[in-house]
Amino acid sequence: MLTPDVPFGIPSFSLSGDQIATVLDLLCRGCDEAKPDLTAGMLEVPTTIVVRKALRRVKRTLGLTNLQIRGEHELEDMASTDPALLGRIDITLQFLHQFGDEDAYVAVECKRVHAGDPSLSASYVSNGVERFVTGKYGAGHDWGFMLGYVLALPAATIVEVVDTKIRRTYGEGAALVKQSAHALALAVLEGSLQQNGNHTIKLKHVFVDMTAAAPVPKSEPAG
Incomplete structure (x- = not known):
């Protein structure tokens, strides 16, 4: 069920159940919409660009006027004069109560992620989940989302590896x-983590079929 066009939440880091469901639905629909534009061997960054564009198309189709989808979100240390970025979040959304x-x-x-490549599932945690745990992403937020592009099935194998490492x-x-x-x-799936040791953040893990972007199998040698 999609959330109504009504501001929700104080503080602005909070999300209602309807808003969480809206993000989940939008991510799933957007990834499905993006599939025809994916090519074999497409890497993570270009895949995400295609997905972001698809998310915006789905948002317009659904008439969701209470949220905006932003591009890659750059994180800066506002207390420092150092021009270096802290990091870049792949996709960010803002609901009406978060504007401003x-x-x-x-x-x-x-x-x-790939059922036959545990190193990708390990990176999902160490280079994805970890960024929420340290507060590099979503500092003080109630919720964050991990979106897993499944390049090879079964998804259950990937989930098992990810859960074990977490x-x-x-x-x-x-x-x-x-x-x-x-x-x-x-x-x-869903999990709770201690962010910086003193704040609980919940992560929603969404795994979608992106086998269209899987690497092209190497041909078998003649013999």
Whole structure:
């Protein structure tokens, strides 16, 4: 169910249940919309650019006027004169109640995952989930989203590897919990993490079928 066009939440970092459901639905629809424009071997950054464009098309089709989809979000240390960036979040969204506050957004970090390549699933945690845990992304936020581009099935194998690494790294309390499935997602899970040791942030993990962007298999040698 899509959220109505009504501001929600004080502080602006909060999200209602309807808003969380809206983000989930939009991500799943957007990835499905993006599939025809993906090519074999497409890397993470160009895949995400295609997905962002598809998200905006879906948003317009659904008439969602209470949120905006922003491009790659650059993080800066406002207290420092150092021009270096702290990082870049792949996709951010802002609901109406977050407009005007640059620190209030819904962060979506996108990572490629592959059932036959555990290193990608490990990177999903160490270069994705970890950024929320340290507060590099979504500092003080109630929610964040991880979007897994599944390049090879089964998704259950990927989820198992990701969940195992999360539990080993952050403790059993961070274990992933399976959520109600979305028709356009391979798996939807949720976990709670301690951000900077003193704040709880919940991460929604959405795994979608992006096998169209999988590397082209090498041909078998003649013999």
